[in-house]
Amino acid sequence: MPELPEVEMVRRYLERTVLGKIIRMAEVRDDRILHAVSPPDLKEAVAGRVFRSVRRHGKWLFLELNEDLWLALHLGMTGDPVFLNQGEEPPHHTRLLISFTDGSSLAYSDTRIFGEIGLATGPGVFIRERRIGPDALDLDLPGFLELMRNRRGAIKSMLLNQHLLAGVGNLYADEALFLAGIRPDSRNLDDRRLKKLLASVQRVLRASISCQADLHRLPDGYLLHHRHPGGRCPLDGTILERATIAGRTTYYCPKHQQL
Ligand SMILES: [Zn+2]
Numbered sequence: 001m002p003e004l005p006e007v008e009m010v011r012r013y014l015e016r017t018v019l020g021k022i023i024r025m026a027e028v029r030d031d032r033i034l035h036a037v038s039p040p041d042l043k044e045a046v047a048g049r050v051f052r053s054v055r056r057h058g059k060w061l062f063l064e065l066n067e068d069l070w071l072a073l074h075l076g077m078t079g080d081p082v083f084l085n086q087g088e089e090p091p092h093h094t095r096l097l098i099s100f101t102d103g104s105s106l107a108y109s110d111t112r113i114f115g116e117i118g119l120a121t122g123p124g125v126f127i128r129e130r131r132i133g134p135d136a137l138d139l140d141l142p143g144f145l146e147l148m149r150n151r152r153g154a155i156k157s158m159l160l161n162q163h164l165l166a167g168v169g170n171l172y173a174d175e176a177l178f179l180a181g182i183r184p185d186s187r188n189l190d191d192r193r194l195k196k197l198l199a200s201v202q203r204v205l206r207a208s209i210s211c212q213a214d215l216h217r218l219p220d221g222y223l224l225h226h227r228h229p230g231g232r233c234p235l236d237g238t239i240l241e242r243a244t245i246a247g248r249t250t251y252y253c254p255k256h257q258q259l
Pocket residue numbers: 233234235236237238253254255256257
């Protein structure tokens with residue numbers, strides 16, 4: 001499933017490929033991908049317009065068509081925008097195909113259709129309406145402390161809650177808690193540990209972005225290379241614990257990660 005770093009890679013890819021191109025038409029090949037907009041309305045909204053900018057907030061992408069008209073895109077589990085030069089065939093699971101006047105096009109392929117495309121009057125309005133929390137990379141310490149204040153749940157559940165904090169998925173939550181030395185089922189963390197946690201969240205997200213979201217390129221000291229039954233902590237050699245927290249498979253080191 002694409003997480004924040006992968007979505008940031010897609011944002012940069014769209015920025016490199018489709019900005020400034022004039023849209024000739026949109027072809028909706030599967031309307032299950034659309035949210036709260038009909039195929040004719042989507043076609044009419046984009047035809048003749050230009051993608052002016054691409055923004056990311058958490059795992060959402062926003063393509064600007066006009067100051068108050070944006071395409072909102074969530075990749076779900078298998079969403080994949082693919083830029084095609086003239087004459088190139090769209091992928092098999094293309095759900096939406098946007099053609100440009102220069103002959104190139106943008107295919108949105110999505111095998112499992114957990115992704116979503118809709119229209120928004122602006123990223124800010126959309127984020128408020130959907131009650132999406134602040135982006136994990138934009139958030140500063142006072143904002144993070146405020147969000148976490150008076151919350152009772154396990155810290156990992158809070159990190160995964162997109163209404164609190166947008167963009168942290170299962171792998172990165174485990175990785176950040178591992179780096180910060182905090183057990184994922186900890187509750188009521190003090191400000192000192194929350195500060196360490198925010199720094200760790202942002203550090204692992206940035207490290208992944210700097211590796212083009214290719215997780216295999218992260219150093220061996222990362223938990224993700226060891227998260228399998230019998231795997232050992234790369235810091236102290238302890239056998240990792242496996243648990244289910246917030247409904248998700250969780251790995252942590254019972255030695256250096258503390259409640
Ligand atoms: Zn350890």
